[in-house]
Amino acid sequence: MRRTAIIGALAALAIPFSASAASATTASPDAAEAFRYSFSCSSPEGAEANYSFADGITSTTLYYNNHCSAAFKVTLHFGAFEDCFSTPRGKSSAVFREGLISISKGC
Numbered sequence: 842m843r844r845t846a847i848i849g850a851l852a853a854l855a856i857p858f859s860a861s862a863a864s865a866t867t868a869s870p871d872a873a874e875a876f877r878y879s880f881s882c883s884s885p886e887g888a889e890a891n892y893s894f895a896d897g898i899t900s901t902t903l904y905y906n907n908h909c910s911a912a913f914k915v916t917l918h919f920g921a922f923e924d925c926f927s928t929p930r931g932k933s934s935a936v937f938r939e940g941l942i943s944i945s946k947g948c
Contacts, residue, residue, distance in 0.1 A: 880946045882909035890915070890928055892944055901941040906932040914948045917941055 875895045882888040888908040892915070894901050905928050907913050913928045919940045925948035926935070 876943070878915075878944045880913070880915070882913060884910045892928075894941055896941055897939055900939055901937050902934050903937060903941070904934045916945045916948050918943045918945065 875893055878892040879889050882890060888910070890905065890907045890909055890913040892903060892905050894903045903917070903926075907928045907930050909930065912930065915926050915928060917924045917926050917937065919938065920942060922940075924937070927948075
């Protein structure tokens with residue numbers, strides 16, 4: 842009887858421990874927040890140019906997937922600095938300086 846009580850007490854202790862261990866692995870303070878943008882194209886109808894990035898320490902990699910029939914221009918905002926980026930058709934990435942804050946359609 843005493844052995845059953847000890848096993849039950851240990852099981853009760855294991856539940857809170859496993860819950861806190863699971864929540865610790867799902868939220869990492871070191872993980873960079875990813876930003877995603879999507880802009881509609883003029884042609885073909887319904888197509889989009891999609892972008893995502895997470896700011897790095899020394900640079901930012903911008904991932905893009907341009908479904909438009911031609912190059913698509915966006916403005917990259919780096920705080921007080923802006924840069925025009927002509928996105929080629931297809932899926933790839935480009936590396937820029939650190940500090941990319943947002944992306945807007947057109948240049």
